[in-house]
Amino acid sequence: MKAKIFYLCVTLLIPALGFGQWEIQSTGFADSLRGLEQIWAVDNNIVWAIANDGSGNDSIIQEFTRTIDGGTTWTPGIINGAVGLTPTGIFALNADTAWTLLYNPDTDGGKVFRTNDGGVTWVHQPTALFVDTLEAYPNLIYFWNENDGFCMGDPTNDYFEIYTTSDGGNLWTRVDSTNMPMLIPGEWGYAGYFSVVDNTFWFGTSKGNIYKTTDKGHTWSSISNPFLNIGKIRIIQFTDTLNGIIGDRTNNTFSLYKTDDGGATWQPITPTGTVYGRSISYVPGTPGTLISTSNATALSGSSISYDFGDTWTDIPGSAGVGFTCLGNFQNQTGWAGLKNESSTVGGIARYKVLSYDAGISQLVEPIEPCEGTYPIVVTVTNYGNGLIDNVSIVWEMNGVVQPMVNYNTMIPAGQSADVYLGTTDFVFGTYYFFYGYTINPNGMVDIDLTNDVFSTPIEVHETPFFNLGNDTVMVSNQSLLLTAPPFSGLYLWSTGQTTQSLGVDIPPTGTGELIVWVEVTSQYGCVGSDTIVIQYGPNGIEEAGNSSTMMAYPNPSNGIFSIQLPKGQALSNITVFDNTGRQVYAETYPSGNKVDLKSFKEGIYIIKAVSKEKVYWEKVVLQK
Numbered sequence: 001m002k003a004k005i006f007y008l009c010v011t012l013l014i015p016a017l018g019f020g021q022w023e024i025q026s027t028g029f030a031d032s033l034r035g036l037e038q039i040w041a042v043d044n045n046i047v048w049a050i051a052n053d054g055s056g057n058d059s060i061i062q063e064f065t066r067t068i069d070g071g072t073t074w075t076p077g078i079i080n081g082a083v084g085l086t087p088t089g090i091f092a093l094n095a096d097t098a099w100t101l102l103y104n105p106d107t108d109g110g111k112v113f114r115t116n117d118g119g120v121t122w123v124h125q126p127t128a129l130f131v132d133t134l135e136a137y138p139n140l141i142y143f144w145n146e147n148d149g150f151c152m153g154d155p156t157n158d159y160f161e162i163y164t165t166s167d168g169g170n171l172w173t174r175v176d177s178t179n180m181p182m183l184i185p186g187e188w189g190y191a192g193y194f195s196v197v198d199n200t201f202w203f204g205t206s207k208g209n210i211y212k213t214t215d216k217g218h219t220w221s222s223i224s225n226p227f228l229n230i231g232k233i234r235i236i237q238f239t240d241t242l243n244g245i246i247g248d249r250t251n252n253t254f255s256l257y258k259t260d261d262g263g264a265t266w267q268p269i270t271p272t273g274t275v276y277g278r279s280i281s282y283v284p285g286t287p288g289t290l291i292s293t294s295n296a297t298a299l300s301g302s303s304i305s306y307d308f309g310d311t312w313t314d315i316p317g318s319a320g321v322g323f324t325c326l327g328n329f330q331n332q333t334g335w336a337g338l339k340n341e342s343s344t345v346g347g348i349a350r351y352k353v354l355s356y357d358a359g360i361s362q363l364v365e366p367i368e369p370c371e372g373t374y375p376i377v378v379t380v381t382n383y384g385n386g387l388i389d390n391v392s393i394v395w396e397m398n399g400v401v402q403p404m405v406n407y408n409t410m411i412p413a414g415q416s417a418d419v420y421l422g423t424t425d426f427v428f429g430t431y432y433f434f435y436g437y438t439i440n441p442n443g444m445v446d447i448d449l450t451n452d453v454f455s456t457p458i459e460v461h462e463t464p465f466f467n468l469g470n471d472t473v474m475v476s477n478q479s480l481l482l483t484a485p486p487f488s489g490l491y492l493w494s495t496g497q498t499t500q501s502l503g504v505d506i507p508p509t510g511t512g513e514l515i516v517w518v519e520v521t522s523q524y525g526c527v528g529s530d531t532i533v534i535q536y537g538p539n540g541i542e543e544a545g546n547s548s549t550m551m552a553y554p555n556p557s558n559g560i561f562s563i564q565l566p567k568g569q570a571l572s573n574i575t576v577f578d579n580t581g582r583q584v585y586a587e588t589y590p591s592g593n594k595v596d597l598k599s600f601k602e603g604i605y606i607i608k609a610v611s612k613e614k615v616y617w618e619k620v621v622l623q624k
Contacts, residue, residue: 063077064090066118180255195238231248234247256277292305300322379406477507497537513535606619
């Protein structure tokens, strides 16, 4: 609609230092009379916006601005190649790729431009024609991905000028009139006003009609509603394919309707509070949060509704502020246009829909732990209708207050996050009780204390600790019976057997060693294990080596220890096994006969030391 540009140019100046919960940012435009025509947020960091002439003179400009850091810095630029055109719409896919619609106020008609380099260069996509000299005016553009998109303009040749593309706009194809409703005489569209959920897209018209597509713009239908033929629809927002709200404004009075069946029926809304209804945006991820803004001289400001339009509350400090436009919300964060005061002051404001209701909803771990050290992890849930950017967790174990944890990662409305609090050593036979709660969501007092606290006892189960016996030396062709203690659980030997006892047959010839281990898993999943080293040879101890003549010290150690062999023996290599018999370390001619296992976890390790004449074995204990 051509009048849209003029409509948004009536703005009010804003205080330079900000207002209420809106955070004023600088768009970076050098002209002090620059306003914003339209904003598109890719996420809560990447946002693009197109400018208009905020002086009210309707000068032709081709300017945009972009941020990739949530608005901390905005970088303005020029839509090159668009001489004589002024922007009417923008859609951005990411930080590099965006499309903009432009209109020629002197000759009518318009063009589509695309950038792939963050706005450094723009390329005209000529197959979206918009060339009619009397009626053509581009209103909307949207892409579902880098290839599939559509754009819409006012009717030409008696039907809306709608194009679709499947290759990013290299080729635009106009939708035939047979694939859309019959045009109502005098009907046109509005720039920047639409709603989209997955592949479904809606926009309203000057005749109160609602156009809807479910196939990315290829075919369109009409939704009957209370404004059809007697009003106009700019405000249109759907939360899903069933629930939506539409609106029409007469002077400063707003008529609102909602549907819960996709538009088959509509119910009137009699709102409580002020609806600044020139722009309304739904906040995705919330049950029904809406933001309204306006720049009307008689009614300018912003308000918020948490019940999909029934009740509205003024956003503090924003009354009397003129918002030129309101963008879409991503991650409960959105931006609204202002008229900047200079290149470093004003032009755009960010609003975060914040939550002040959080709580611990469960203990994630440990759940019935075995003996040992475990991390303490809880689930923190955002029970409010907005973001939680930060929240603190206070917790105790057995009545002992632990260090408070400050969690500074975003939790969207209605969602949860698992938060690591610390560790606790759990001993079998000791009673444990966890108690924790959240405080200060977003730095404010929690509005509902009943869901903050979570407490639970923690039962610790016994880990099977046992000893298969000392390492031993045997003569070849002997047998040995190894027996694990009785437990109500499962046995697993290094041979794959699952019995409580294991018969070990020593090879009939040769010299070597056998490493045998067993894991015992209790009925609660607690695992204990032990390993025994059996050296063998035809003459037993003389050929297999004598582990008592080797020393590893200090033992226990923190991971660094020395190897000492009997006098006259030179260490040639060492091999280290864990308590399951798995080789975890090997070194040839270790410097100074020292071994460094500081990076290994605590436990029992078996050291095999080899000289030219013998093999030596020793157990070492690592304690950190």
